[in-house]
Each structure stands twice: as C-alpha cells, then as structure tokens.
Amino acid sequence: MDWEQLKYFEVTARLEHIxxxxxxxxxxxxxxSRAIARIETRFGVPLFDRAKRGIxxxxxxRALLTRVEQALLELENAEREIQELSQVVxxxxxLGFLSSLGVKIVPTLVRAFQKTRPNARFRLLQGGFELxxxxxxxxxxxxxxxxxxxTENRLGxxxxxxxxxxxxxxxxxxxxxxxxxxxxxxxxxxxxALREGNGLRADLDxxxxxxxxTPRIAFEGSDLAPLLGxxxxxxxxxxxxxxxxxxxRIAKYVRISTPACSRVIGISWNEARFSKSLLRAFRxxxxxxxxxxxxxxxx
Numbered sequence: 001m002d003w004e005q006l007k008y009f010e011v012t013a014r015l016e017h018i019x020x021x022x023x024x025x026x027x028x029x030x031x032x033s034r035a036i037a038r039i040e041t042r043f044g045v046p047l048f049d050r051a052k053r054g055i056x057x058x059x060x061x062r063a064l065l066t067r068v069e070q071a072l073l074e075l076e077n078a079e080r081e082i083q084e085l086s087q088v089v090x091x092x093x094x095l096g097f098l099s100s101l102g103v104k105i106v107p108t109l110v111r112a113f114q115k116t117r118p119n120a121r122f123r124l125l126q127g128g129f130e131l132x133x134x135x136x137x138x139x140x141x142x143x144x145x146x147x148x149x150x151t152e153n154r155l156g157x158x159x160x161x162x163x164x165x166x167x168x169x170x171x172x173x174x175x176x177x178x179x180x181x182x183x184x185x186x187x188x189x190x191x192x193a194l195r196e197g198n199g200l201r202a203d204l205d206x207x208x209x210x211x212x213x214t215p216r217i218a219f220e221g222s223d224l225a226p227l228l229g230x231x232x233x234x235x236x237x238x239x240x241x242x243x244x245x246x247x248x249r250i251a252k253y254v255r256i257s258t259p260a261c262s263r264v265i266g267i268s269w270n271e272a273r274f275s276k277s278l279l280r281a282f283r284x285x286x287x288x289x290x291x292x293x294x295x296x297x298x299x
Contacts, residue, residue: 003075006068008035009047011134013057013065016048024134076139080276093282094123096132096141100200100224100240101265103247105291106145113285120278128222129198136270142279144268147199156271160286161294164242165203165261166253168227170234173252180257183211190218190236192227200224203263204239210259243293264297 012021012032022029040047047061057065097106110122125132125141136144136155144150149157167186169176175185193215194201201220208215218236221227227238232250239261245253267286269279290296 003072005035005039006072007138008032009039010065010068010072010137012036012055013047013061013068014137015130015134016056017054020130024131072138080139091119091278092121092123093143093278094125094141095143095145096125096127096135097145098129098132098147098199099126100244101145102126104243104293105265108291109286109289112289113282116285117278117281120282136268139270142269143282145265146268147263147265148202149264149266150268154271156269157266158283158287159264159266159297161265161290161296162262163265163294164255165200165207165239165263166242166245166255168231168238168240168245168251168253170231170237170251172234173237175254176252178254180255182258183207183256183261184213184258186237187211187213187215189216191215192219192221192230192236192238193217194224194227195220195222198222199263200239200241203261207239207256207259207261243291246293265294 008021008025008027011024012018015021015024018029018032018036022032025032036047043060043064045060047058047064048055049058095106095110106124110124114120123141125135127135129146132141132144132146133150135141136150145160147163149159167175167181167183175181191204193204196202204215219227219230224240224244227240228248228250230236231238240253241263242253242255245251267283269283
C-alpha cells in the first residue's frame with residue numbers, strides 16, 4: 001500500500017462521502033472507489049458501511065484510520081524536517097484562506113508582514129471551508145485563516161478579528177435607501193447563499209433563527225462571486241462580509257442593526273506537525289495586526 005492510497009482512505013474516512021472526497025483529492029469518483037476497494041481487498045474486510053445516502057466508517061475503518069493518520073503525520077513531519085534542513089523552504093509560508101478574505105484582508109496582512117520580514121515568501125491557497133480543512137491536515141498549507149474555526153483534534157486555533165456582516169441588496173430594492181435594517185425585514189426576500197457546511201451559511205442560518213424566521217434560499221453556491229452576480233441581477237439578497245461588500249460596485253449594502261451580525265476570523269494550524277520559526281513569527285504577527293474594517297481580538 002503506497003502513500004497515495006493511504007491519503008485517499010484518510011480523506012474519504014473523515015468526509016464519509018465519496019464525491020466530496022474525490023473533489024478534495026482532485027480525482028474522479030471511479031478512481032477513488034477503485035482505490036478504496038483495493039484497500040478493502042488488501043485487509044480482507046469492508047472499511048465502510050454502504051447506505052442509500054452515502055457511506056459510514058465502520059469499526060474496521062476506524063481502527064485503520066487511527067494508524068493511517070499517525071503514519072501520514074510522521075511522513076509529513078519527516079518531509080518538512082528534511083526540507084528545512086536543506087533550506088529549501090526556510091522563507092516560505094503556505095497560507096490557506098476563505099475566498100471572502102482574499103479581496104482585502106489577505107493582501108493587506110501579507111504586505112504588512114513582508115515589511116517586517118522582507119525575505120518571507122507566501123504560497124497562497126484560496127478555497128472553501130472543507131478544502132482548507134483537508135489541506136491543513138495533509139500538510140499542503142501551514143496555516144489557515146477561516147471562520148468559523150476548525151474544531152478537529154490536533155488543530156490549534158487563535159481568534160484574531162471580528163468582522164461585520166452586511167446585507168447586499170439588488171438595485172431598486174425597497175430597503176436600499178436605509179442606513180440600517182433589521183434582519184427580519186428580508187424574511188420575505190429570496191436569498192442567495194453559500195452551501196451548507198460553509199461558515200457564512202452557518203452565520204446566515206444562526207442569525208435568521210435569532211430573528212425568528214427561516215431564510216428563503218433561492219440559490220446555493222460554493223463561492224461569493226455568483227452570489228454577487230445574482231444580487232446585482234435582482235434575483236435575491238445576500239449576507240456577506242463588509243470588506244467584500246465594500247470591494248464591489250454591483251450591489252448596494254446596508255448594515256444590520258438587529259441582531260448584530262458579525263463573524264470571528266482566526267488562524268488554525270496542526271499542533272502535531274513540525275513547525276518552523278517563521279510560522280511562529282507570522283502567527284505572533286497576526287495576533288497584533290488588525291486589518292482595516294475589523295475589530296481586533298488578539299492579546
């Protein structure tokens with residue numbers, strides 16, 4: 001059994017979903033299914049229980065997953081240590097971040113850190129919540145800026161900033177003349193939202209419950225760009241970070257008075273993985289740094 005097969009099994013076991021795992025691994029579902037079948041043949045037992053709506057890791061699979069995670073972790077640590085000893089990546093930080101943070105926050109903090117560490121180089125990965133979670137586990141990224149925080153075992157978390165969420169409104173909407181609105185005032189409007197499992201979707205659902213209504217989801221996507229286009233076309237409204245709303249010219253945004261809508265952005269890292277001093281310096285920098293339009297939560 002090679003490293004690739006171990007990785008295929010690990011991702012599938014943690015997601016318990018063939019199509020999502022194949023998307024994260026950037027392979028076809030058929031390729032992934034064949035790989036899992038070969039692993040099961042190798043051990044002579046099924047590792048997943050099959051059901052109509054997907055798969056569930058069984059007792060055999062859980063036993064294997066524990067060992068596979070340990071093996072992959074040791075291989076990743078060895079690779080990082082060798083790279084550092086050879087000074088190949090001494091000055092590089094692999095940073096993952098949500099798409100909504102890529103407009104203002106990430107460019108601002110990268111430029112600011114490079115003023116203090118001119119030799120620092122960044123490898124940046126923008127993506128959704130599930131993709132970032134997998135990449136920080138796999139070692140493809142060193143640090144991850146996200147909201148909400150990644151709660152899995154062995155991941156460290158430091159809350160950094162609080163960012164206001166606002167409501168994007170189509171041109172000519174009945175509420176565009178207002179400076180502020182109550183969230184409940186859009187209860188009858190169609191909403192363009194991110195898919196379930198995304199942090200902003202969880203925020204929308206949570207704040208809507210606080211406002212005592214269920215949002216009328218008219219569109220679900222994996223990125224903010226289609227949401228913006230739909231709002232601009234008059235198809236619905238959308239809850240988005242204020243920094244993102246300020247960066248576009250298609251739709252107007254209004255602030256929300258009740259409930260107070262915001263999200264906490266933080267940095268995650270793998271506690272068990274080998275960490276170089278540059279990463280620790282960058283984490284310390286983030287705690288003290290505050291991008292425009294955010295409220296600092298750092299010590």
